[in-house]
Amino acid sequence: MNHRSLSRDLERTTCVSRRLLGNTWGILGLMGLCWAGALGWASPLGAQPTVVQNDSIVDFGTAAVQAGFVAGEIGAAWLTSPCDGTITHVRIIWLSFTGGALDTIGEWVRIMEAGTFPTPGAVLADLPGPVLSDGFENEFAVPQPVAVAQDETFAVGFKFLESPPAVGPSLVTDTDGCQAGRNGIFAIPPSAWFSSCLLGVSGDFGIRAVVSCGGPVPFFEDGFESGDTSAWTATTP
Numbered sequence: 001m002n003h004r005s006l007s008r009d010l011e012r013t014t015c016v017s018r019r020l021l022g023n024t025w026g027i028l029g030l031m032g033l034c035w036a037g038a039l040g041w042a043s044p045l046g047a048q049p050t051v052v053q054n055d056s057i058v059d060f061g062t063a064a065v066q067a068g069f070v071a072g073e074i075g076a077a078w079l080t081s082p083c084d085g086t087i088t089h090v091r092i093i094w095l096s097f098t099g100g101a102l103d104t105i106g107e108w109v110r111i112m113e114a115g116t117f118p119t120p121g122a123v124l125a126d127l128p129g130p131v132l133s134d135g136f137e138n139e140f141a142v143p144q145p146v147a148v149a150q151d152e153t154f155a156v157g158f159k160f161l162e163s164p165p166a167v168g169p170s171l172v173t174d175t176d177g178c179q180a181g182r183n184g185i186f187a188i189p190p191s192a193w194f195s196s197c198l199l200g201v202s203g204d205f206g207i208r209a210v211v212s213c214g215g216p217v218p219f220f221e222d223g224f225e226s227g228d229t230s231a232w233t234a235t236t237p
């Protein structure tokens with residue numbers, strides 16, 4: 001484990017790789033949408049998608065590539081929902097120092113209970129085999145959206161299937177400081193969780209979640225939710 005940082009320009013993150021999910025998530029579709037366009041995704045029934053993040057990474061900004069991971073290690077962000085809602089997507093910024101790397105398959109992305117930092121709790125959603133593209137904020141839909149309450153903290157973790165090359169691509173952090181209690185690493189050895197700040201990582205992980213606030217999450221494009229029996233009536237008109 002050598003969690004050194006390599007800074008690079010984030011110019012290539014101005015476009016977002018948005019991966020659409022089915023039963024086998026992460027491989028069904030890939031649309032290269034520019035970030036401004038990606039903000040226009042539907043939010044029917046009054047639900048408001050809110051990106052929850054600790055990091056301050058912005059387009060054309062600078063991030064630090066954390067290339068010191070080895071296979072089996074995990075980087076995780078502890079995120080706090082601003083509202084009662086559901087976690088519908090997770091996002092992972094994935095960069096190499098040189099750019100143009102081949103896609104990477106991770107072991108999993110998981111949404112977990114906050115647990116006792118730096119050790120996350122029970123698994124709330126398991127997303128096996130995520131495919132990450134270098135230079136993108138990779139977005140993954142949660143197959144079964146996870147309900148969260150306002151001010152509830154949860155953890156989103158990414159587990160490396162293979163050790164990243166020394167120049168990445170890998171997880172990244174911002175460059176304006178590491179917030180205590182918000183960033184964890186499962187390190188091998190010794191196969192234990194640590195606060196990444198205390199391991200010398202200087203920023204917050206670019207691991208984010210999208211929470212749909214303020215309304216039920218429709219499962220279908222016509223606006224009907226799963227199990228929304230209130231939309232139907234047994235009364236004969």
Ligand SMILES: [Ca+2]
Pocket residue numbers: 054055056174175176177178179203204
């Ligand atoms: Ca920061």
